[in-house]
Each structure stands twice: as structure tokens, then as C-alpha cells.
Amino acid sequence: MLRRCFQAALRFIPHWPALYQDVVSQQTVGKSLEIWQTAHWNTRGLSKMSLWPFSVKSRDFSQPNASWSAEMQDVYNRYNALCEAETEESGKTGTWRKLPSYNRTLKYVRGGVCLSKIIQSKSRLFTRNIKDLGAAFEYVVFLNQQEKRCVCVFQPGHLLEGPPGHVHGGAIATMIDTVTGTLAGYLAGPVMTANLNINYRSPVPLGSVVVLHSALDRVEGKKIFVSCRVTSTDESKLHTEATALFIAFKMGYLFGS
Ligand SMILES: CCCCCCCCCCCC(=O)SCCNC(=O)CCNC(=O)[C@H](O)C(C)(C)COP(=O)(O)OP(=O)(O)OC[C@H]1O[C@@H](n2cnc3c(N)ncnc32)[C@H](O)[C@@H]1OP(=O)(O)O
Numbered sequence: 267m268l269r270r271c272f273q274a275a276l277r278f279i280p281h282w283p284a285l286y287q288d289v290v291s292q293q294t295v296g297k298s299l300e301i302w303q304t305a306h307w308n309t310r311g312l313s314k315m316s317l318w319p320f321s322v323k324s325r326d327f328s329q330p331n332a333s334w335s336a337e338m339q340d341v342y343n344r345y346n347a348l349c350e351a352e353t354e355e356s357g358k359t360g361t362w363r364k365l366p367s368y369n370r371t372l373k374y375v376r377g378g379v380c381l382s383k384i385i386q387s388k389s390r391l392f393t394r395n396i397k398d399l400g401a402a403f404e405y406v407v408f409l410n411q412q413e414k415r416c417v418c419v420f421q422p423g424h425l426l427e428g429p430p431g432h433v434h435g436g437a438i439a440t441m442i443d444t445v446t447g448t449l450a451g452y453l454a455g456p457v458m459t460a461n462l463n464i465n466y467r468s469p470v471p472l473g474s475v476v477v478l479h480s481a482l483d484r485v486e487g488k489k490i491f492v493s494c495r496v497t498s499t500d501e502s503k504l505h506t507e508a509t510a511l512f513i514a515f516k517m518g519y520l521f522g523s
Pocket residue numbers: 286371443444445447448457458459460461487488489511513515
């Protein structure tokens with residue numbers, strides 16, 4: 267029975283980029299729906315009547331919130347402006363893109379509302395499972411697909427303590443894995459972390475803001491090599507350096523087929 271559910275799941279999840287695309291388009295369409303409904307409907311009425319299969323009230327965790335410090339907001343604004351900027355030569359929008367972030371991405375794949383109930387319905391993305399604003403992982407990832415790099419603005423909260431007043435090394439590793447994995451996933455489809463090599467250079471104070479700079483080093487067949495540096499927001503201080511190896515795989519691998 268469980269095997270059949272997983273096989274059904276495979277038909278819905280061809281590969282991750284499509285999943286990301288769906289999330290992005292759902293967000294875009296969801297946003298316009300939201301504007302439309304504000305003008306014409308009350309929320310409850312629309313969600314009862316709409317044929318749109320997703321909740322228009324899904325929470326994108328990468329949006330600014332009250333827990334963000336002024337520094338977090340500043341760095342966010344800086345990269346967000348790059349997303350909206352038009353390049354002088356082409357007149358097209360900039361090459362940076364802010365990635366949305368949900369606590370159950372599976373739900374937003376086509377057909378995913380049902381799947382998310384079938385497959386481990388209580389599962390939540392590790393970095394997005396604490397409801398208190400600012401308590402744990404506050405972060406936003408920006409992607410530059412042309413330059414094959416990502417930047418993540420990260421404000422670690424008080425629940426991530428390791429050494430007194432400072433961030434746990436495992437929490438930093440989690441963020442490195444998340445950002446390098448996101449980059450590898452956008453560039454190569456579904457990937458699994460095979461190796462993560464981290465050098466911790468200086469401790470990160472809880473509540474401070476750091477930036478993770480991640481870049482593609484090379485691709486060798488199904489091996490994707492990515493590096494990452496964690497720095498202060500002005501890049502004057504290096505906190506952590508890492509390299510990661512991801513292996514591209516077919517989704518069937520996760521479900522035993
Ligand atoms: C919207 C969403 C937002 C959400 C975005 C959030 C993103 C978060 C991303 C988090 C990602 C994770 O945490 S993933 C979870 C943690 N990782 C895991 O659990 C992975 C467990 N390990 C595995 O399943 C497997 O070992 C794999 C898939 C990594 C590799 O298995 P495989 O497919 O059998 O690979 P295999 O053919 O043997 O090897 C292929 C090539 O890679 C090399 N290779 C394999 N493993 C290693 C290794 N550890 N170190 C060096 N090299 C290795 C082999 O030598 C070979 O080289 P050559 O002979 O070809 O030269």
C-alpha cells in the first residue's frame with residue numbers, strides 16, 4: 267500500500283526544478299488572486315468557491331517579519347532591489363531572484379495537496395518548523411542562475427544556541443547544506459548531499475546577521491561541487507568556509523524504484 271502511494275507520488279514529482287517553478291508560479295498567481303480577492307471577495311468566500319487547488323494563504327517564510335533586525339532588513343532590501351532592477355542594456359529584469367520558502371513544499375506541487383496528506387503528513391521542512399518569529403532560522407535565499415550562485419541572508423535566533431550566546435555549529439551546517447543544496451537543486455534537479463566539509467573560523471553571535479555566499483565550483487557527471495562562505499554582512503569577517511558534494515538522482519531512488 268505504502269509502496270503504491272510512493273509510486274503515485276513519483277508521477278506527480280518529475281523533478282525538482284518543475285517543483286520550484288510550480289512554487290514560484292503558484293506564488294505569483296496566488297499573489298494576484300490575493301489582490302483580486304481583496305477587491306471583490308472576502309477570503310473565506312473565495313477559498314470555498316475557487317477552483318484553484320492551492321491555499322491562497324500559504325505562508326512564504328522568506329518574507330520580512332517583525333523579528334528582523336534593521337541589518338537583516340537592509341541586506342534583504344539590497345538583494346531584493348537587484349531582483350527588481352532592470353539591466354541597462356537589455357531592459358530586462360535583473361538576474362537575481364528571491365526564492366520563496368514554505369514549510370511543506372510538497373503541498374505546492376501540482377497534486378501535492380493530496381500527496382502531502384499521504385506522505386508523512388506531519389513532516390515539515392527542518393528550517394521552517396518553528397512558529398515563533400525570529401526564534402530559530404530566519405533566512406532568505408537569493409539565486410543568480412546565470413552566475414550559478416546563491417546568497418542567503420541569515421539571522422539565527424535564540425533557539426539555535428551552541429556555545430553560550432553563539433550559534434550551534436550544527437545550525438550553521440544546516441544553513442550551509444540548505445543554501446548549497448538549493449543552488450545545486452536549481453542547477454541540476456534533485457540532489458542529495460554526499461559530502462559536507464566545514465571549517466569554522468569564528469563564532470556567530472545569536473541574533474546577529476550573516477550572509478552565506480554559495481557558488482558552483484564544477485560539475486562532473488552526476489557530481490555537483492559547491493562551495494560556501496559565511497561572512498558578516500560587510501564581508502569583513504569570515505565565520506565559516508565549506509565545500510559540498512551533491513549527487514544528482516532520480517526521484518524513484520527515494521521511493522525504492
Ligand atoms: C523547494 C525546496 C526547498 C528546500 C531546499 C532545501 C535543500 C536542502 C538540501 C538538503 C539535502 C540533504 O540534506 S540530503 C540528506 C543527507 N544526505 C543523504 O542522506 C545522502 C545519503 N547517501 C546517499 O543516498 C548516496 O550515498 C548518494 C545519493 C549520496 C550517492 O549514491 P549513489 O547514487 O550510489 O552514488 P554513486 O553512484 O555510488 O557515486 C556517484 C559518484 O559520486 C561519488 N561519491 C558518492 N558519495 C560520495 C562521497 N560521500 N564522497 C565523495 N564522493 C562520493 C562516487 O565515488 C561516484 O564517483 P565517480 O565514480 O562517478 O567518480
